[in-house]
Amino acid sequence: MSNDVLPFETDGVIDPKKLLEWLPKDLFIGGNWEPGAADERFEVLNPATGAALAQVASGNAADAQAALDKACAIQQEWEATPPRERGEILRRAFELMDGKYRYALAVTITLEMGKPLAQADGEVTYGAEFFRWFSEEACRVRGDYYRLPEGSLQAMVIKRPVGPCVFITPWNFPLAMGTRKIGPAVAAGCVCVLKPARDTPLTALFLARILEEAGLPAGVLSVVPTLHSGEVSDTWLHDSRVRKLSFTGSTEVGKDLLKTAADSVLRTSMELGGNAPFVVFDDADVDRAVDAALITKMRNMGEACNAADHFFIQEGVYDEFVTKFAAAMRAQKVGDGMSEGVDVGPLINRSQLEKVRTMVDKALAQGAEKVGGTGNLDPQTVDPGGFYYPPTVLTNVSPDSEIVTEEIFGPVAPVVPFRSEEELVRLVNADRMGLGGYVHTSSWERILRLAQRIEIGMIGFNSATISNAGAPFGGVKQSGLGREGSTEGIAEYLETIYIGLPAPKLE
Numbered sequence: 372m373s374n375d376v377l378p379f380e381t382d383g384v385i386d387p388k389k390l391l392e393w394l395p396k397d398l399f400i401g402g403n404w405e406p407g408a409a410d411e412r413f414e415v416l417n418p419a420t421g422a423a424l425a426q427v428a429s430g431n432a433a434d435a436q437a438a439l440d441k442a443c444a445i446q447q448e449w450e451a452t453p454p455r456e457r458g459e460i461l462r463r464a465f466e467l468m469d470g471k472y473r474y475a476l477a478v479t480i481t482l483e484m485g486k487p488l489a490q491a492d493g494e495v496t497y498g499a500e501f502f503r504w505f506s507e508e509a510c511r512v513r514g515d516y517y518r519l520p521e522g523s524l525q526a527m528v529i530k531r532p533v534g535p536c537v538f539i540t541p542w543n544f545p546l547a548m549g550t551r552k553i554g555p556a557v558a559a560g561c562v563c564v565l566k567p568a569r570d571t572p573l574t575a576l577f578l579a580r581i582l583e584e585a586g587l588p589a590g591v592l593s594v595v596p597t598l599h600s601g602e603v604s605d606t607w608l609h610d611s612r613v614r615k616l617s618f619t620g621s622t623e624v625g626k627d628l629l630k631t632a633a634d635s636v637l638r639t640s641m642e643l644g645g646n647a648p649f650v651v652f653d654d655a656d657v658d659r660a661v662d663a664a665l666i667t668k669m670r671n672m673g674e675a676c677n678a679a680d681h682f683f684i685q686e687g688v689y690d691e692f693v694t695k696f697a698a699a700m701r702a703q704k705v706g707d708g709m710s711e712g713v714d715v716g717p718l719i720n721r722s723q724l725e726k727v728r729t730m731v732d733k734a735l736a737q738g739a740e741k742v743g744g745t746g747n748l749d750p751q752t753v754d755p756g757g758f759y760y761p762p763t764v765l766t767n768v769s770p771d772s773e774i775v776t777e778e779i780f781g782p783v784a785p786v787v788p789f790r791s792e793e794e795l796v797r798l799v800n801a802d803r804m805g806l807g808g809y810v811h812t813s814s815w816e817r818i819l820r821l822a823q824r825i826e827i828g829m830i831g832f833n834s835a836t837i838s839n840a841g842a843p844f845g846g847v848k849q850s851g852l853g854r855e856g857s858t859e860g861i862a863e864y865l866e867t868i869y870i871g872l873p874a875p876k877l878e
Contacts (some may be wrong), residue, residue: 377475385478387709391573397428397573398596399579401441402589403774407722408433413598415573418485418717419707421756427572430595435564435606438593442535442562443612445590450560452533452588457558458509460501464585468499472581476546476574478709483571484545485716485758486778487708498547500840501856505554508861512559518874522529527870530872533638534559534614536864537607539600539628540575541620542568543674549578551844551855552617552640559864561615565594566603567645568569572596585766608632615864618642619676622849640853640863642845645676645806646778647827648799652792653687655811655833659668661695663835664784669703669762672715673782675724677807677829677837681775682786683795689788694768697743700762700784706752713749715782727781727787731763734774734785739765742786770798792817799825806846807837 379389396412397404406412407428414423430438449457468476473495480491515528536556540548549565556563567575572594579594597603607613608631613639618628622644631641649667651660667679684692708716718724718800735741742764753759762782768774774785799808808827812818818832828846831837838844843854853863 377471379475385475386479386515387482390475390478391425391482394425394573395576395580396425396573398430398434398438399576399583399592399594400434400438401593404585405434407431408437411598415483415570416720417482418719419709419757420754421721421758423672425484425573427576427596429598430603431597431599432602432606434595434597435603436610438564438595439535439607439610439612441590441593442564445588446535446562449562449588449591450558452474452506454509454512454558454560454641457560458506460582460586461506461509461554461557461621464582464587465499465502465506467581467585468495469503472577476577479574479577480546480571481708481716484542485708485719487713487716491708492673493542494547497838497840498544498550501547501550501554502839504856505558505861508555508858511858512861512865519871523874525872525874527872529868529870530865531868533864533866534561535615536561536563536613536615536617537604538563538565539604539616539618539620540565540567543671544674545571545574546578548619549575551840551860553578553582555855555861557591558747559861561864562591563593564607565592566600567594567598569594569596569598582758593676604628605631608635608637611635614638616640617853617855617863625851638863640855641851642676642855643806643849643855644778644804645678645846645850646680646775646776646804647677647801647807647809648802649679649682650799650810651684651688651692652810652812652814652817653685654813655688656813657688657691657695659833660811661692661699663809663811663833664696665699665703666835667831668784669700669715669782672718674719674780676778679784679809680779682784683789685795686788688789693708693742693764694787695779696784696786697764698711698785700764700782701743702747703762703782704747704749705759706749707754707757710749710752713752715762718760719779720760721758723780724760727779727783729762730774730777730779731765731783734765734768734772737769737772739768739772739774739785742766776802792821796821796824799827803849804846805848806850807831809834809837
C-alpha cells in the first residue's frame with residue numbers, strides 16, 4: 372500500500388468534492404489530455420441525487436480519427452515491445468489500482484454509477500485482477516511445431532497481435548469492463564481506442580490516468596467519451612486499419628455493430644444481453660439458495676448481465692423459498708451508495724428507472740402479485756431527485772410474460788414454479804439469451820447432466836457468483852460471441868499464422 376498523500380485526501384480520508392476536481396475530464400488522445408475538436412462538454416449525473424457531478428469533454432468524428440491515427444502510428448512499435456515489458460506495465464497498473472488508488476476508484480464508481488461503496492470496492496478488486504492476470508499471460512503466448520500427416524511438410528504455427536482494436540463499454544461496471552478488454556489487448560501487443568458509456572466516463576478516464584502513470588506508451592490507449600456514439604463508432608469501424616471490435620452492451624446495439632463490422636469482416640467479441648435464470652430444485656438447501664439468490668439478484672441493483680433475472684423454483688420448495696426470499700429482499704436498505712449500511716443504490720438514470728417501473732406495472736396488470744411488500748427506502752439517504760426502485764418479488768407470473776422473457780436490469784425478482792427437470796430444461800432453453808445461470812441442487816448427477824443440456828455459457832451450481840478473471844466469461848445464442856478472461860481472453864486478440872516448412876530428413 373502506497374504512503375503517498377493524494378491531492379484529494381484530507382487526513383487520510385477521501386473528499387469526494389476534491390476527487391471530482393482532480394479527476395481528468397478531457398479526452399485522452401495519444402497520451403495527451405485534450406478538450407476535443409468542438410470543445411463540447413456534457414454533464415455526468417450522480418444517480419443518487421440526479422445532480423451534476425462534472426462536465427466531461429465530448430468527442431466527435433475528428434477526435435475519433437485523431438485517436439485512431441495515434442494508435443495505428445504506434446502499432447508496430449508496440450507489437451515489437453517484449454512481452455515481459457508489456458506485462459510489467461499491466462502489473463504496475465494492477466498495483467496502483469489495488470493500492471494507491473483503490474478507494475478513490477471505488478468512490479468514483481459509486482458517485483457516477485450508484486452502486487454501494489462496498490460493491491464498488493468489489494469491482495475494483497475484480498477489475499484490477501484482469502490486469503494482474505493478463506500481465507502474466509503476456510509471456511505465455513505460444514505457437515506450435517509438428518509434422519503434417521503426409522510427412523513432406525513440417526507445420527509451424529505462430530501467434531501475432533490482431534492489430535488496432537475498438538472497445539465500446541457499458542455503464543454498469545465502468546472499471547471492470549474496461550480492464551477486461553484493455554488487459555488482454557495490451558498483453559497481446561495491440562493498440563486500442565475506447566468509447567466509455569455516456570453515463571460513466573469518469574472511471575474510464577481515471578483508468579487511463581493510471582495506465583499513463585504505469586508507463587503505457589502514448590498512443591497505445593486513447594479514451595473518447597462522447598455524446599455522439601454513432602459518429603465516433605462509425606468513424607472507427609469504417610477505417611480499414613481497425614482489426615478488432617469488442618463490445619459489451621445490449622443485444623440490440625450489438626446486432627447493429629455486427630452489421631457494421633461485417634463490412635470490414637472485423638474480428639468481434641460481443642458480450643450482450645443476459646436474462647439469467649436462478650433455479651432451485653426440491654433437493655436443494657433452501658436457506659443457502661435464498662442467500663445466494665439475494666446476492667446474485669441484488670448485485671449492482673440487478674443491473675448486471677449475469678445477475679439472476681428470474682427464478683424457477685420446483686414446486687416442493689416453492690412456498691418456503693418465496694417466503695424466505697421475499698423477507699430477505701424486504702430487509703434490504705435502499706439509499707445513496709456513499710452512505711454506510713446501504714445495500715441497494717439507485718438505478719443508473721431516469722430512463723432505466725422508468726423501464727423497470729413500466730415492466731412491473733405491466734406484469735401487475737396481467738395478474739402478477741407483489742409478495743411481502745418491498746425493500747426499505749431509507750428517508751435519510753434517499754434523495755427525491757435520485758433514481759431509486761425498491762427490491763420487489765413478484766409471483767403469479769407466466770413463464771412467457773415479458774417480466775420473465777426480457778432482461779429487467781433492476782431489483783425485481785419474478786418467481787415461477789416448475790414440476791420436473793424436463794420442464795425446467797424446456798423453460799430455460801426457450802430463452803433467446805444464454806449468458807449465465809444459477810442452479811441449486813444436492814445431486815451431482817443432475818449438475819453434470821444439466822451442464823450438458825441447458826443452453827447457457829456460464830453456470831453457477833450452488834453458488835452466487837461465477838465471474839473471475841481466470842475463467843472464460845461469455846454466452847451462447849443471442850448473448851454474444853467470444854470469451855473474455857482466462858486463456859481464451861488473450862486468444863481473442865491474437866491471429867494464428869501457419870508456416871509450412873519442408874520436413875527435415877531424419878537419417
